[in-house]
Amino acid sequence: MSGQGWAQILVYVAVVVALAYPLGLWMARVYGSFRAPRPLRVVERGFYRLVGTDPEREQDWKGYAVSVMVVTVVSGLVLYAIQRLQEHLPLNPDHLKAVPAHIALNTTASFLTNTNFQFYGGETTMSYLTQMAGLAVQNFFAPAVALAVLAALIRGLARKTTSELGNFWVDFYRSIAYILVPIAVVFAVFLVWQGVPQTFGGHATAATLQGGTQAIARGPVASQEAIKMIGTNGGGFYNSNSAVPFENPNGLTNFVEMIAILLIPMAEVFMFGRMVLARRHAWAVFAAMFALLALGAGVLEGAEHHGSAVLRASGVNLAQSASSSGGNMTDKEVRFGITDTALWSDLATATGNGGANGGYEALTPAGGGTALVNIFAGEVVFGGVGSGLYGMIFYILIAVFIAGLMVGRTPEYLGKKIEAREIKFAAVGALFCPTLAVSLAAISVVTKSNLRAIFDPGAHGFTEALYAWTSETFNNGSAFGGYTVNNFLAEAGGMAMLVGRYVPIVAALAIAGSLARKKVAPVSAGTFRTDGATFSVLLIGVIILTAGLMILPALFLGPIAEGLH
């Protein structure tokens, strides 16, 4: 990689940390004592009155979980209905037909769960109304729900001898009104300034220089792109996602979109440190996440700059120079080149974003394998908005438990005794998705009808299937795009996304409820310390021992076999 490439990555890290830190402190206030200035407070009170909740009345973990489920079901039905009825509804200038039932089902599950896996091409399937009032609304709802769950879990850690975790409707509203909307508005304005379309005008038609015609898909793209990037949603307005110049026109928009991918998930770690009054512990968690993120980026950069087997054999010039980015340019864009596409691919799979500024399927075996492992690690390397950190807390509890076994003391975390109940739920939260993903992938490659969905031959085809199930179950949403759809894949995939989302959510809330009730024990000389490098290393070790070992055999069948090909 060139000096300019390194400079760019260093600037990226500096800027994202500099923005995420204050945002994290702000978010801690939003879920804490924040009182909005008067006009905003009037709106907020009005919302609570409309939905019929008393903001002072808090819920226990079961009540909180029920609210999460109910808002999911109700808003999910609306999203499904909009897709099925879009041809009869307004804002459909290109006269798109109703979305087929199995695609609509998969897409509903996909956007409810912040997965944004896409078995459809946006510009050829979804009307403007479906994009805006259906999909983009869920792009706000899904991260808001996960942020609310995270806030409840953190309160469970921070409070003592209570059953109350907060009011879901308050946390939900505040996530949207004081975190997601302000950032989205600023970001949307930036994007449209830089060239992302924002119009209700339908396709433009051009008479090309050589005398042909070209239809150019447009729409209210910038407003949707903004929330898609900051909410770790990742579902593109266009089929080729952020590789399309209309979603991501230049190097600067790409840089800012990469900031958007990591911003809130990283801010949550700082918010966590503030809310549980354990800054040093939060930095230890940050260090573990950052180390895994950097490791993935290193492998992806190296592999993509090196180029793929086919390209190396062909003899074309793969060298990086001032006039060519070289490397594996298949399904990549010139304005991003290798450095920015490899970095993006690491960020978007380590977090739950899943957006793409280049094709994942065309990555080298090592590059695509890294993306797969990033997702399989549990989407905890900063992870999805909300879900990344509560996912990491499962691993933290397991790490603390293992450390407790080693030193022969009842494990404690932030002063709370960790007992059988918490560990059971943490194990469910950490192991449910990996187990489900490999099981579904196995089913899909031993059934004839599902084998036909595979596009690429050989080991790469196996990775394609494994990637699809991993991405859906862990709610990432990126894809080896050649994998095609059939009814089973759409419907089972929808179910995988839903249980992959809500089983961990219920586990997180159950842990919150159980921890909130406990007393806080004073720190003593025998307390296992959860700050410092030792803990970061232990945490990484636990992730490798659980998720890492589960994916390893499948890696041999897929990316490793292909790499040795």
Place this chain on the structure above:
Amino acid sequence: MRASILRDLRSAAVATVVLTAILGLGYPALMTGFAQVAFKSQADGSLITLKGRVVGSKLAAQAFTSASYFHERPSATSPAYNAAATTFSNLGPTDPALATEVHQQIAAILKLESPYNPGLTVHDIPVDAVVPSGSGIDPEISIAYADLQSRRVAALRHLPLESVAALIKRYTDGRSWGLFGEPGVNVLELNIALDRESGR
């Protein structure tokens, strides 16, 4: 418990309706209003108009097959450069289909450019020229690929090589702020400028 579920159902229904109106209609409508006033050209898709006719978008490749034009990168859309149905090629790194496509593209480039670039070999072809782009409408080619095509275009248009090189330089979008992304040459803008230069 049942009472609380019923209350939640009502809350969820109201919240979905209210927030869909605000976030799903109000937010994009406000953004559209603002964008159409403040950044009209970008908001409409960065369209390029010549003599009152829209000829394309700065942000979308279009088909150039004539030898007197600069050519775009390969595209996997159907038909190629379909700006209304973007797609990746999804050709894996060891896929024989990728090898076939790359070899065909190399052969085509060698055949087309060799007469104007004596001694041209496959090692002189930059990688972006032979593999599909991510969107299928990548509006740019690498500077190296533009340089490779410049002798042909200059010869066929009877223009001095220097003036074609100057145009390439002019339509090269550098890195944003000198740091972010990679430089590339906008093919549509370059070809429009060439037509103007040749008096067409």
